[in-house]
Amino acid sequence: MTGKKITVSKTFLALLLSLMTLSMFVPIVNLFAKSLSHPNQVHLLRGYEVLPRGFSLINFEVVLHNPIIVRAVMNSLFITVTGTLLSLLFTTMSAYVLTRKKLVGKTPLMVFLIVIMIFEPGIVPEYMVIKSLGLLDNLWAMVLYRTINVFYLIIMMRFIEEIPDSLLEAAKIDGAGHVKLFTRIVLPLSRIPLLTIGMFYAVARWNEFFKSSIFLSSRDHTVLQVLLRQFIVERDTTAMIDAAELLKNSGIAQLDFGSLKAATIVIAMIPILMLYPIILKYYTKGVMDGGVKE
Structure with a gap:
């Protein structure tokens, strides 16, 4: 050896x-x-x-005892989890449809999607669409916003195209329709791309603050990243005042702005840091399981 x-x-x-x-x-x-x-x-x-x-743990007590911060965390979790699940569902369904060989108008559809991916609409048309739908200052505006990313859609299409035609034909002979083909064959065999793309969707939704600051205006519907930017970049401490005053009455030492800022950043990082090892575990397991052979 x-x-x-x-x-x-x-x-x-x-x-x-x-x-x-x-x-x-x-x-x-x-x-x-x-x-x-x-x-x-x-x-x-x-x-x-x-x-x-x-x-x-005084810094975490200050942040987590504030109802505004807690509500922002819950709003971010709702947008991230619900939005990621919807994005995975619609991205996978669209990829399955666009990989069917007998699909009428497949080429114009792909050209249209690629043009959309390259020439994105501006913030004003997006704002007008959200306003016309009555979704301003509504969490569903961020859940439904860009449900499908065309780049991830193309990646998903490439994976689905790798599924052997013989496997799909055998299922059709046994009487399987498109619903069964999609749920019983395509989804189980697409676990790796689903986990990978799902991680991309989740990270993008969790870190989104620019569009959230435009579409969500009230404190009740704000998200963690917007408050984080106000606190870290703009040094706006108004969201921390109530909790800090309560803790001062308990005889706790004066807070340090730098350490309080660090605690806020840590709270914003923890969900994403927890996501990576979970995804990596199933990703590695899926790779070791092997692929489908002709």
Whole structure:
């Protein structure tokens, strides 16, 4: 048994990838350290230290005891979960239809979709459409907004086209219609692209703030990313005042704006950070299961 040769290029590539990983990992851990540090000791943190100074959950208490923040988190979760499920359903259904060989007008449809993907409508036409539908300041505006991404649709089509025709023909001989073909064959065999595209949809919906700030105007219907931007970028602390005042009455030390900001960012990152290992687990399992053979 011969060992693998370690070349200079492989060593350089490994070092480069390690540095890239550290450049992304260290700032995230530093945010956790700031958010968990005691308010009286957080000023002792220097640079990108990854260990908290002292320990306190005061910053998370301030954020999570505020009903405005909690409501924004729930709104973001609703938009992300519901919107991702709808996007996966309609994207997969559309991809199945567009991969049927006997579909009439397939070429004009694809040209139309590609033109839409390249030449996106402006914010004013989108706003007028949302307004005409009566969805302004309604969470469903962000759920239904861009339900299908044409680029992800094309990716899904490529995967569905890889399903052997013999498998579909055998199911048709057994009396299966399009509904059974889609639910019993196409969906189970498309688990990997569904997980991958679903992750892209979820991340995009969770991180969306620009269109949310335009379509959702009230505090009751705002989302976490909009509040996060107001707090982090615009330094608007009005959403934090009530909870901070309550905690001051309990004799808790004065809060540090930097650590409070770090705690808010951490809360916004946690759902997405939890999503990646779950997706990776099923993604790896699906790859190891093997593919369909003729």
